[in-house]
Amino acid sequence: MAEAAIAAKAVEMVFRTGSVETRVLKGIDLTVSAGEIRLLMGPSGSGKTTLLSILAGILTPTGGRVNLLGQEITGLSRRQLARFRRRHIGFIFQDFNLFPALTAAENIELALKIKQRSTAEAKRLAAEYLEQVGLADRARHLPKDLSGGQKQRVAIARALAGSPKILMADEPTAALDSKTGQTVVALIQNLAKEKGCTVLMVTHDPRITDAADRITHLEDGLISHSSSWQTREVGGNGVIG
Amino acid sequence: MVSLARKNLLKDLPRFLVAQAGIMFAVSLVTIQTGILRGFTESTTLLIEDSATDIWVTSENFVNFELTEPIPYLELAQARQVEGVRRAEALLIGSGRWYSDEGKLTTLRIFGFDPEGQLFRPGEVSAASLEALNQPYTAIIDQSNQRAFGIDQVGDTARIRSLPVEVVSITEETQSLVSSKFVFASLKNANAYVNAGFSAELTCQLGDNGLNCQNAYERAPETGAEALPAPGPLEADVPITYILIRAEPGTDIPALKQRLEDTITGTRALTQAELVEETRAYWQERTGIGFILGLGAVVGILVGIVIVAQILYTSVSEHLKEFGTLKAMGAPDRMIYGVIVEQALWMAVIGYIPGISLCWGLSTWTLASQGIIILITPVSAAGVFGITVAMCLGSAFFAIQKVTRVDPGIVFKA
Numbered sequence: 051m052a053e054a055a056i057a058a059k060a061v062e063m064v065f066r067t068g069s070v071e072t073r074v075l076k077g078i079d080l081t082v083s084a085g086e087i088r089l090l091m092g093p094s095g096s097g098k099t100t101l102l103s104i105l106a107g108i109l110t111p112t113g114g115r116v117n118l119l120g121q122e123i124t125g126l127s128r129r130q131l132a133r134f135r136r137r138h139i140g141f142i143f144q145d146f147n148l149f150p151a152l153t154a155a156e157n158i159e160l161a162l163k164i165k166q167r168s169t170a171e172a173k174r175l176a177a178e179y180l181e182q183v184g185l186a187d188r189a190r191h192l193p194k195d196l197s198g199g200q201k202q203r204v205a206i207a208r209a210l211a212g213s214p215k216i217l218m219a220d221e222p223t224a225a226l227d228s229k230t231g232q233t234v235v236a237l238i239q240n241l242a243k244e245k246g247c248t249v250l251m252v253t254h255d256p257r258i259t260d261a262a263d264r265i266t267h268l269e270d271g272l273i274s275h276s277s278s279w280q281t282r283e284v285g286g287n288g289v290i291g
Numbered sequence: 292m293v294s295l296a297r298k299n300l301l302k303d304l305p306r307f308l309v310a311q312a313g314i315m316f317a318v319s320l321v322t323i324q325t326g327i328l329r330g331f332t333e334s335t336t337l338l339i340e341d342s343a344t345d346i347w348v349t350s351e352n353f354v355n356f357e358l359t360e361p362i363p364y365l366e367l368a369q370a371r372q373v374e375g376v377r378r379a380e381a382l383l384i385g386s387g388r389w390y391s392d393e394g395k396l397t398t399l400r401i402f403g404f405d406p407e408g409q410l411f412r413p414g415e416v417s418a419a420s421l422e423a424l425n426q427p428y429t430a431i432i433d434q435s436n437q438r439a440f441g442i443d444q445v446g447d448t449a450r451i452r453s454l455p456v457e458v459v460s461i462t463e464e465t466q467s468l469v470s471s472k473f474v475f476a477s478l479k480n481a482n483a484y485v486n487a488g489f490s491a492e493l494t495c496q497l498g499d500n501g502l503n504c505q506n507a508y509e510r511a512p513e514t515g516a517e518a519l520p521a522p523g524p525l526e527a528d529v530p531i532t533y534i535l536i537r538a539e540p541g542t543d544i545p546a547l548k549q550r551l552e553d554t555i556t557g558t559r560a561l562t563q564a565e566l567v568e569e570t571r572a573y574w575q576e577r578t579g580i581g582f583i584l585g586l587g588a589v590v591g592i593l594v595g596i597v598i599v600a601q602i603l604y605t606s607v608s609e610h611l612k613e614f615g616t617l618k619a620m621g622a623p624d625r626m627i628y629g630v631i632v633e634q635a636l637w638m639a640v641i642g643y644i645p646g647i648s649l650c651w652g653l654s655t656w657t658l659a660s661q662g663i664i665i666l667i668t669p670v671s672a673a674g675v676f677g678i679t680v681a682m683c684l685g686s687a688f689f690a691i692q693k694v695t696r697v698d699p700g701i702v703f704k705a
């Protein structure tokens with residue numbers, strides 16, 4: 051078994067709004083192996099996005115520890131976390147989050163600029179990845195001139211062009227029709243496998259589960275069970291190694 | 292490399308243009324206010340700077356260049372005896388009234404100097420023009436006063452008080468904006484003009500039917516210079532205003548100043564730089580003019596800050612999700628602030644260029660049509676650019692505060 055790319059231990063999250071406390075995550079243990087594609091599913095409000103944010107080092111949990119790529123990220127400073135994300139994590143969002151003023155190619159170039167790549171290399175990689183997502187002829191289009199599926203493909207190119215070790219995606223297909231959604235997920239699956247990138251993807255969409263190596267189900271802040279697509283193995287509330 | 296700042300600014304072009312118009316307005320306000328302030332303060336010392344003088348000796352009651360008490364002419368001779376003095380020349384400043392040929396009245400400030408001397412120069416004038424000043428009842432005027440004096444060209448005549456005057460040359464860039472109209476003449480002529488009072492020209496005769504008086508005003512116009520005696524040399528007790536000193540090369544100037552003050556009692560000696568500085572400071576600080584114009588410039592800067600801050604803040608608020616995305620992707624703070632700072636700098640540059648061009652055009656127009664100097668030098672233009680940049684960067688501060696508080700977590704919120 052490959053080493054863990056993502057390992058969470060007893061992660062808890064309590065939000066405080068005024069005097070109201072909301073316990074959103076109630077002790078999550080989760081391990082995702084390197085190169086694996088893991089889906090995170092569960093009902094609305096179960097804490098999927100919260101967990102993803104914590105695992106990506108965007109949100110600091112109120113309890114527990116997170117280890118990414120062998121490095122403990124709980125306790126890192128805001129700056130150190132930003133550097134870690136910049137180096138190792140690619141993001142795909144439900145609403146694509148492309149920069150509306152930038153063309154498809156420029157969106158990718160900007161992400162590479164954040165990763166401190168040279169202008170020439172950024173241009174080269176942007177062209178290369180647009181080609182890989184089948185949008186070479188849309189390089190100079192602004193997001194508003196692209197369809198939803200095309201936008202998400204640009205976002206995939208943007209997330210992967212920096213060669214991240216981990217890809218974090220929150221409902222990447224939610225804004226797309228189901229056929230486009232399936233194409234997009236297939237693209238993520240193929241490219242991630244090709245680059246050896248670990249994927250953690252939150253989704254509601256049952257039609258894309260066959261893209262996953264494993265699925266973790268979240269319910270009311272707890273992992274209800276995890277299942278492996280290949281073995282149909284079903285576990286209880288706990289770690290699946 | 293792709294610039295998010297520039298693209299975000301240009302994306303909403305109409306609003307960007309409104310912002311630029313606002314910055315242009317601020318730039319213009321600052322440039323015009325400071326330009327008028329500088330134009331007028333510098334105009335008060337043009338003559339001082341035109342002269343090749345090391346030290347100016349005047350009354351100890353000196354206030355500014357044109358406001359000081361007279362000293363007797365004989366002290367010039369005393370000054371020449373002081374060790375370290377190479378040349379000493381007299382400068383007489385007085386006032387009077389100018390009557391144009393059409394009878395139009397203008398107050399004037401007359402400067403009497405030695406046309407053969409080397410220390411005082413009324414702007415750039417030729418040797419021939421200076422030579423011409425040796426003729427009785429001649430003067431040089433500044434181009435900017437031609438209209439007020441009713442002088443179309445060299446050779447035109449008028450009257451100063453009761454005496455005739457012929458303009459022998461026209462100079463430029465000498466006039467102080469806060470003074471009466473300048474006239475330059477030889478010491479002898481100037482002295483005659485200054486003392487040509489009402490009473491001096493009142494000639495009375497005791498005739499058969501009592502005292503019969505006639506004053507200069509009623510003199511027939513054709514009574515020209517020929518009929519008048521030429522002004523004679525200055526008497527020892529005639530009041531003059533300054534003794535201009537050129538020091539021997541290598542003389543210790545502060546020590547020479549001290550010697551002059553000690554030798555000629557009741558006087559104060561100033562270097563050229565001190566005279567310039569005290570005169571400007573007087574106009575800027577002791578009169579309200581500097582304050583008012585300065586206030587105008589400050590208002591311009593404040594208006595600019597408010598406009599730029601408002602635009603940047605709105606821009607950041609509208610692109611909050613983009614900043615969140617940048618943060619989520621791990622962009623360092625430096626880069627995120629860089630986007631805002633770059634926007635601010637673009638706004639500064641793009642607002643500055645039309646603003647300064649507008650002022651430049653305006654200053655050409657006001658000088659030509661109103662005689663008002665709005666001084667825009669390369670240095671002051673650069674200064675205003677500096678202020679514009681600082682203003683935009685200051686405004687960026689508020690926008691940066693907002694971005695600092697952006698939670699990258701918003702990227703996952705729909």
Ligand SMILES: Nc1ncnc2c1ncn2[C@@H]1O[C@H](COP(=O)(O)OP(=O)(O)OP(=O)(O)O)[C@@H](O)[C@H]1O
Nearest residue numbers: 065066067072074093094095096097098099100101
């Ligand atoms: N910043 C916050 N402050 C307070 N409560 C929050 C905050 N973020 C999330 N929550 C709460 O935490 C719970 C889980 O939210 P989360 O967004 O993780 O759910 P989710 O599983 O992603 O739901 P969905 O499928 O609708 O996206 C919700 O009840 C939500 O109201």
Ligand SMILES: [Mg+2]
Nearest residue numbers: 098099100220
């Ligand atoms: Mg969610």
